[in-house]
Amino acid sequence: MALSFACNASILPQQVKVNSRSTKYLQNVRNLVETIGIPSISSSPDESLRKGNWVKLICGASFEDVVDIRNLSLVYTLAGVDCIDCAADASVVSAVNEGIEAAREMLGSLRRPWVMISVNDDEDLHFRKAEFDPDDCPLDCSRPCEMVCPANAISLERKASSEEEFTHFIGGRGKLQVGVITERCYGCGRCFGVCPFDKIRAVTYVRDAAATSQLLRRNDVDAVEIHTNGRQTDSFKDLWNNLEDSIRHVELVAVSLPDVGDLTVSVMKTIHSIMDPHLHCYNLWQLDGRPMSGDIGRGATREAIAFAVRLAAVRDRPHGFLQIAGGTNSHTVSGLKKAGLFQTTSISGNWRGEMFTVNSQQALIGGVAYGGYARKIVGRVLAEMQSHHGLAHIEDYPNYVFKALKEALLLQKGREKASTGITL
Structure with missing residues (x-):
């Protein structure tokens, strides 16, 4: 089923007075980035991938709140991510790039992370x-869907009126009919099972x-990232043929x-054979262990690590870097180290028509992608800012940039970097 989502990536900043306190926080941001020695200042995204230091922010293949996406992109660009993955929507892509450029204007020395769009073949x-x-919700419902939603994408507040209108004012965005706030929903599915009246359905x-x-x-x-279900490859081939000229x-x-399971490597080989004749760039396999679960807790990362352990042990897997996702959080890097996945290895591949071989201390796993957990820890700061200032560019409030950046840097602590003596 095809859906059309209206997004507006042009966000008008509020007029903010620059005072000495704001200047102090802005300088604190600059000092923090420079002192930590974030790799994005001196290395390119492909270098990070080759060395096994690659970190990707997943905004969400279906998450289309351009206000949050812009601010998330700014914060994680400052934090040194190598890639920002977002929905394949023109307005969302523009919001990501606005956030990146705003971060670079703040510091001046940051290189630009790659921007990735996510699509699906089925x-x-x-x-x-x-x-x-x-309107189908009973008046006495305890509203568990609203409580369980990690994206604050469900609102069931009732505004008293003579006609019992079901409207709600969401963060300065204006009046919206209650229910699912479409641009914020990213399809995690946690609301489906908790509805006591089985009223919630999925639209794919x-x-x-x-x-x-x-x-x-x-x-x-x-x-570009292509999501495939791994059950069959015909739909992947059709999509690849349609994208061939733009790849x-x-x-x-x-x-x-x-x-x-046992079919994983076979599916990877078939997919690689489809791509190979027209693949003249890096290729990467995202191992999606437990989709959209990183914000749940420590145990969510186990499936992703187990998936990586099994694939890393397969010697005849097709070319391409391995990157884990699905359940990743602050415990992932330590789990990868315990599993022995940061070891010297050799990876071959094709880039711009030339074969390359990488000998790296960390190349068994090219990197880690963070989604729900990364959005959650910075999202708390964004929500606090919006509760006080409404819709805003986060750079207009450097105290919130500083606070959000400290949260984002916690995900970087497992990367190889110089000891700084700074406690975040």
Whole structure:
């Protein structure tokens, strides 16, 4: 089913007076970035990938709140991520790039992370939205869906009026009908099982290949990620053929797939054989252990690590870096180290038509992608800012930039970097 989501990436900043306190916090941000020695100041995204230091922010394949996306992109650019993965929507891509450029203007010395768009070849958990009719909700419902939603994408507040209108004012965005706030829902599915009246349904969709091709031709899109379910490869082949002419514009092609047991390596080989004739850039396999669960707790990362352990042990797997996702959080890097996945190895591949071989101390795993957990820890700061200032560019309030950056840097502590003596 095709869905159309209206997004507006042009966000008007509020007029903010620059005072000595704001100047102090802005200088604190600069000092923190420079003292930590964040890799983004001196290394390129492909160097991080080759060395096994790659870190990607997942905004969400279906998350389309351009206000939050812009601010998240700014904060994590300052924190040194190598790539920002977002929905294949023109307004969302523009919001990501606005955030990146705002971060670079603040410091002046940051290199630009790659911008990646995510698409799917068939039905996929990451490409769906929750939906229900709030008029069907009983008045005495305890509203567990609203409480369990990690994205604050469900609102069931009632505004008293003579006509019992079901409207709610959301963070300065204006009046919206209660129910699912479509642009904030990223399809995690946690609300489905908790509704006591079974009123919530999933609406799935597949990104349009023609629109994706146009996005890949933009000079501010550097990579594409194709989500596949691993059960069959015909739909992947169809999508690849439709994208073939635009693939030459990107630096990286990633394929995100779940663990399908003994069939996983066979599926990877088939997919690689489809891509190989027209693959003239880096390729990466995103191992999606436990999708959209990193914010749940420590145990969520175990499936992703177990998936990586099994794939890293396969010697005849196809070319490409391995990157884990799905359940990643602050415990992931320590888990990877305990599993022995940061070891010297050799990886071969094709980049711009030339073969390369990488000998790296960390190349068994090229890197880690953080989604729900990364959005959660910075999202708390963004929510606090919006509760006081409404919609705003976070750089207009450097105290919140400083606070959000300290949270974001906690995900970087497992990367190889010089000891700084700073406690975050």
